[in-house]
Amino acid sequence: MPELPEVETVRRMLEPHVREQTITAVTLREFAGVLETTLPGEPRSWLRGRTITAAQRRGKYLLFPLDDGHTMVVHLRMTGRLLVVAQDAAPVRFEHLRLHLGSHEELRFADQRKFGRVSIFNAEEIARLDARLGPEPLDPATSATMMHARLARHTASIKAMLLDQTVIAGLGNIYVDEVLWATCIHPLTPANTLSVSLIDGLLDAARKILASALANQGTTFSSFENPYGETGNNAAFLKVYGRTKSGGMCERCGTPLVRTVVAGRGTTFCPQCQVMPASGHPT
DNA sequence: ACACTGCCCTGCGAGC
DNA sequence: TGCTCGCAGGGCAGTG
Numbered sequence: 001m002p003e004l005p006e007v008e009t010v011r012r013m014l015e016p017h018v019r020e021q022t023i024t025a026v027t028l029r030e031f032a033g034v035l036e037t038t039l040p041g042e043p044r045s046w047l048r049g050r051t052i053t054a055a056q057r058r059g060k061y062l063l064f065p066l067d068d069g070h071t072m073v074v075h076l077r078m079t080g081r082l083l084v085v086a087q088d089a090a091p092v093r094f095e096h097l098r099l100h101l102g103s104h105e106e107l108r109f110a111d112q113r114k115f116g117r118v119s120i121f122n123a124e125e126i127a128r129l130d131a132r133l134g135p136e137p138l139d140p141a142t143s144a145t146m147m148h149a150r151l152a153r154h155t156a157s158i159k160a161m162l163l164d165q166t167v168i169a170g171l172g173n174i175y176v177d178e179v180l181w182a183t184c185i186h187p188l189t190p191a192n193t194l195s196v197s198l199i200d201g202l203l204d205a206a207r208k209i210l211a212s213a214l215a216n217q218g219t220t221f222s223s224f225e226n227p228y229g230e231t232g233n234n235a236a237f238l239k240v241y242g243r244t245k246s247g248g249m250c251e252r253c254g255t256p257l258v259r260t261v262v263a264g265r266g267t268t269f270c271p272q273c274q275v276m277p278a279s280g281h282p283t
Numbered sequence: 284a285c286a287c288t289g290c291c292c293t294g295c296g297a298g299c
Numbered sequence: 300t301g302c303t304c305g306c307a308g309g310g311c312a313g314t315g
Contacts, residue, residue: 001308060309077309078292094293113292115309156286165310173308222294222307264288265308 002076004137004170005213006224006232007060010082013227015055017084017105018064022051025100034096034109037120039070046070046120047099059133059169063126071126073119074109080116083108084227112223133169137206142168144200151191151199158194158202159187160263171206173265174219174241179206181240181250186274187262198277212237240268 002010026044028035035043052072056063062082064072074082083092087104097109097118109118121129134150135142147168154161161167162176171179180187182205185198194202218224218232221242225231235242239251244259250270258271 003309075309078307079294111292112294113308115292154285160286163309266306 001078001172001174001221002080002218002224003060003172003175004057005175005210005216005234006218007062007076007170008057008214009218009226009232010076011055011057011062014062014082014084014107017103017227018052018055018101018107020051020053021105022102023047023049023099024102025098027098027100029091029095029098031096031111031114034111034114034116035118035120038125039120039122043120047072058130059136059165060172061129061133066120069123071121071123073117073121073126073129075117075119077111077113077115077117079113079223080109080111081223081225082227083110083225083229133165134167135169137168137170137203137210142203144196144203147203148194148196148199151194154191156191157187157262158185158189158191159265159267161191163263163265168206170210173267174221174238175206175209175213177241177268178209178239181269181274182209184273184275186276187260187267187269189276193277195277240270242268244268 026047037043037046039046051067053065053067060075062074066072085106085108087106092108092110094112095108095110099107101107135146150167151161159176159180162171179202183202213219213234216232216234216237217226219234219238220231221235240257244257248257249255250257250273253272255270255272257268259266259268261267
């Protein structure tokens with residue numbers, strides 16, 4: 001499941017291959033519906049002949065601004081992959097889209113589960129997306145005070161709120177569980193009962209966990225691959241996610257980890273050290 | 284406005 | 300051994 005560290009890993013590796021490259025041809029393969037736009041006409045026509053000017057990231061979205069003011073937006077969802085390969089390399093499995101570049105390399109989008117999308121947005125749609133998404137956890141301007149204010153009107157669980165991309169952008173199921181374990185916060189804690197200092201600790205833990213995962217080039221749990229088809233190295237460092245199957249124990253207290261469902265997602269936590277804050281009242 | 288559920292999709296592992 | 304079934308989850312539509 002590509003989350004912020006995985007998407008940023010893809011962006012960094014892709015950037016030197018796509019920046020200032022002209023898309024000379026566009027080929028749709030297994031699932032043509034992968035490429036979509038609200039712009040009129042054939043979606044491919046908005047890419048053909050355009051030059052990619054940069055590779056950016058916002059939350060879990062990859063943004064490739066084009067020289068005509070539009071932006072190619074890629075979301076990998078669960079199993080999407082963006083690959084850089086030599087021209088005319090053998091097709092990869094579940095390959096849906098090929099962009100032929102002036103460099104004679106190809107940018108390919110593959111996705112086993114067809115959840116991922118490649119969209120062409122105009123400037124207004126990009127502005128709307130940016131406005132809808134919450135702040136970036138790694139942006140120094142994102143503060144505990146700001147997050148406290150955002151969470152103040154939400155009675156839903158802190159886990160649901162951290163997964164909500166309009167609250168904070170870039171966290172997914174793996175890193176939310178890791179952050180909550182690191183800060184000893186129970187995933188079902190109502191978001192509006194967390195004090196500023198607890199949220200400060202939460203933000204701090206999120207930054208450390210995301211930065212460390214990024215240094216390890218992301219977590220490969222099932223299918224994540226970088227643009228060169230390599231897996232990430234961060235899975236070995238996870239403290240809770242995916243660790244119940246092997247009878248995982250909490251590294252802090254030795255208690256067996258518990259698996260439940262919170263916010264409709266598989267959730268792993270330590271029942272001993274992840275507790276609701278004692279204060280228990282909205283602040 | 285907010286909270287919550289179900290849907291999309293398919294490889295894989297559990298269970299019989 | 301071979302089959303079926305249910306799980307995995309990001310984002311969004313629909314409901315209350």
